[in-house]
Structures are given as C-alpha cells and as structure tokens.
Amino acid sequence: MSDKPETRRIVIEPVTRVEGHGKVTILLDDEAKVKQARLHIVEFRGFERFIQGRPFWELPVLVQRLCGICPVSHHLAAAKAVDGIVGVDTLTPTALKMRLLMHHGQFLQSHALHFFHLSSPDLLFGFDADVSERNVIGVAAKYPELARQGILLRKYGQEIIKATAGKKIHGTGAIPGGVNKNLSLEERDQLLSEIDQIMEWARGAVALAKGYTLEHLDDLSGFGSFDSNHLSIVRSDGAYDIYDGGLRARDAEGNIIFDHVENEKYDEYLAEEVRSWTYMKFPFIKEIGPEAGWYRVGPLARVNNCDFFDTPEAEKERKEFKSLTDDKPNNITMAYHWTRMIELLHSVEKIQELLNDSDLQGEDLVVTGKRRDEAVGIIEAPRGTLFHHYRVNEDDQVTMANLIVSTTSNNEPMNRAVQKVAEDYLSGVPEITEGLLNRVEVAIRAYDPCLSCATHAMGQMPLIVELMDQQGRIVDRKIKG
C-alpha cells in the first residue's frame, strides 16, 4: 500500500441529459482536508455558430432560445445591438419606455422567483434544516402568505412582459429601431390596479432580506465571502441603470478602475481567460490582469457601483445598505439577497412611474438610421451585465457573434465562494452531511447562476452526489431530490 496520502473527490452534480449544468468537485486529502474545490458550469456551446448566417433582424427573437428563464434579457440586449446595426442611437420615447417597462417586469419576476422560491427555504429554515421542509412547499406550509406573495409578484412581472413583449415564447416586442406595439389604456389600467399591492409586497421583501442579513451578520460576513472588483453599467450621471449606460468598474475599496466606458469599447477593457479544466471562460479587467482583475456582476455589484437610485424608496434602502460598510463596497456574498430585493423594489417604483407616463400610449414606435456593419448591446440582466456583440455582412447576415453572459462574469467569484465554503465547513469533518453540502449550494445560489437550462424535457435526473477515491472509483453516491 502506498504511503502517499489518498485523495478523495466529492462530486455534486445535477445530472441532465443535455449540456448546460453545474457540477461541484471537492477534492479531499487523506485527512479529509479540502485540497481544492471547483465549480464547473457546462455551457451549451454552439449558439454563436447557430446564429451565424441568419439575418440580423431575426436576432431579438432568435436569441431568446438561449435561456428559458431570462429570454427578455437576451431579447433586449440583442435589440440594442440591432438598433446599432440599423444606425439608431436614440429610440422614440414610446419605444424606449416600452422596453424599460418590459425590462423592469423581467427584473421583478426573476428576482421574486429567486428570492421567494429558491433562496427563502434556506433563509427561513436554516442551511441544516431537513430537506423535506427546506423547499418551496415547506415555505408554503409554514409561511403561506410569503409564498403567495412570491407567486403573485412573479405573475405580475410576467403580465408586464406579456403586455410589452407579446407571447411568452418568441416575444417580439423589441424590433430594430423600436418596438412593435405600445401599451393600451386597458393594459395600463389593469396593471395599475394592482400596483399598490405589488409595492407593499416589494417593501416587505426588502425588509425580510435586510432583517435576515442584519440578524445573521456575524455568520454571513465570512460565509463564502471575499473582496472583489465590481462591474456594471451606470447612467451618465452615475445613477443605477439596467438598460443604458457606460461600463463602470470599482475595486474592493470602492476606487474607480474605469468609468463610463462606451459599450462599443468593452473589449478594450475586458478580456477572457481560458482554463484547462472548464469550457467556461474567466473574464477579467485587462488593466489589472487575470490574476486580480476578475470581478463580480449582478445585484451586489450594481448597488455597490452606482452613485444613487433615481427612485426614493430604493435610494433610501441603498443608503442604509451602504452605511453598513461606510459607503465602501460590500463584499459579503450573502448580501446579494438584500441587494436583489432593493433592486426588486426599484423595479416596482419604475414600473409605477412608467405606467403613469402617457408616452407609453404614443404612436411613434420606430426610427431608422444609416446602416452599420457592427454593433454592441450591453444591458444589465437580473443576474448581471450581459454583452451582445455582432458583425453583419452586406447581405444582412450575421458573420460574428460574441456573447458574454453574467454567469460567465461571475465564474471566478462563484469558484471562490465554493472554495471558501468548502475550506470553512468541509475540512476535517467526519461526514459530509446534507447540511454541509447545502452550504456549498447556498453560496452558489446567492449569485443566481444561469445554467443554460433552456431545455427541460422529462427524463431529467435529480442531483447526484458522488464520492470518489483517487483512482476515480465511486465510494459513495447519494441522489438528491
């Protein structure tokens, strides 16, 4: 028998029959100390190739096939890029506000789903609670009003998307240079009739996330946390903006790395590193380099990055959030939840503002411009900054597409979160319990990663946990769910 320490590998893998899933491998040595922890997100590759040769005007509809959970984000990012191709830099007020309404509807439904139905079981019952209770049905049983609010908040967001984008599949609201419909008075009145209730629930959601974070601050401060840079777009005056603005990056202390970078110049400031063990790339800030230039995106980065919200309630909440760190960036991974709910509140405020704006009933929907061959569209998707970059030929066919999705930007932060949690909780323990494994998932879930899971045919398998020895032999196997 060899004297060399034996290495064991734990694999947490939701097995799906298509590419596009997450897997965590934790390598333990013979003393059960964590040697290495990695998150592998297997991207479904080939989409950029799929759209090459297609007419550029199809892009806003075509790209929705990328992700079944956030088609609106891809729809809008592609539409912004296609606006550039048709030479349009400024939309009509009606077109811009219809897109904004759609975008905030998407934020509302996405954030509500994540917080109420994915994360709340962990927060309400605790990371170690029995899995039979720690799920959305458990929340529905013990906190029925909360579960109901989550569903109805999300439903309201979906109604906004339907009113602005059309159908759930193949939504067509945004077209090159504008939109294809305005908001009818009937649609507006229907949505306005519910807004006061929605606002009340949004306030409650912020209070819940804030209260949880503050109550558990000692535990959460170190949980999967680390200093990082933060990246997002901001409006020209520094305001929080999810649809339009220049790129801003701050370091962990809050110093500006770059600011108001034009969308078209993103690749002068950002690059992507390839690592041998995963297909997913690791974006970084060129000026700093791959070792220290990686960054976070998403709610935490956006709230850390912006100078202010242009709505009163979200701004009040932002100030309270930033006061916790003396106005410096907050680097607590679990603070994603709090910032996500501040964003949800802001979206409801913006929805109310937009619904009361008569521009939404305007008839001037599309503008035209002088055709270009290349354009970049950058927006903030619920999970973070989303880049769409296209080149087209004289026959209007797409010849190049480069997409950087938010989960790719958060690749390094999620890996760091997994490593930190594994080291803190899994090292030296005699048995890897469900609660311990769940801590790894909790850290990943805080980022709300998109696992390219647009396919969900029946036959999908549950989460599988495998314990392997150094030779790759499975010595233990658990099926979750």
Next chain:
Amino acid sequence: MRQVSQQVLLLCYGNPGRLDDGLGAAFAEALEGSALPGVTVEADYQLTVEDATSIAEHPVVIFVDAAVRGSEPFFCRSVEPKPTISFSSHSVEPENLLALAQKMFGAQSQAYALGIRGYQFDDFGESLSPKAQENLAAAIQFLVPVLRRSNAIEITAALDALNVQGDDNGV
C-alpha cells in the same frame, strides 16, 4: 347558448430552439388551431411557479413535454403532488407545481404528464427529428379525441386508461 367552462389546462413546455425539446411547443401550436371547447392551451419555455394559479382554475391539467426516455411514441401518466428541492430557480417539476397549487390555491385538479418521446437534444436547431414528428402526430391523434369528450370525468377516464401503458423510468 350554454357557456363552456374551462375544463382542461394544457401546459406545454420546452425550447423550440433545441431540436426535439420543442415537442411541447409544437404540440401547443398544433392544438391552438383545433378550437377545442373548454380547453386552455399555454406554451412556455419552462414550467414556472405562477402556473400554480392557472392549475387551480382547471379540474384537469396535462403537462406536455418532450421525453428523453420512456415509452414510444408517448406516455401518459398521472402526476401526484410532491415537494422537491431544486438546485436552481430555473425549473419546476410537475409534481412540485401541483403540490404548490394545492397548498397555495386549493387546487383539486387531476394532473397528467404527457411525455412525447424525443431523440435529439444536444444542439441548437429549430426542427424536430423525423421520429419525433411521428411521435408528435401520434400524441395529437390520441389526445384530441379525448379532449373532445364532454366533461372532466370522461376525459380523466380516458387518460387513466392509458396511464398503465406508459412509463418514463420513474421521473
């Protein structure tokens, strides 16, 4: 004239940009033109939690999706409510959704899963494989006459009769 109440909800889901994963959407598209009285057809990329509210409004719910394994050309099985835990927010299983609908909105729906067997999922593309198209046609041929039956009892009896014929390997 008697108002036909909505008896059946068809929740069809899948991504038409991922080859045979588009079977659910193709099924919805085919039925939308059938003008079946008392039948609501919904199509989406995925099941989502707010579908629980629609479920509660219908005595019979049929989840229609592509199946990666199981009986050909399709299977039909009953769905029992069951709480499940998910790694991400990106999917909800029919069992979970039914449990949510019961718990939150008092749903008393009888639910079924119609899994239409597909074969190609591992690429982007907007067409169904020839065999999947055949299976889709068979599923339509089976379900449309069932949905034309006059009430929920007759519809569920027909679905229950098929329930024993198919399986999807325990999913």
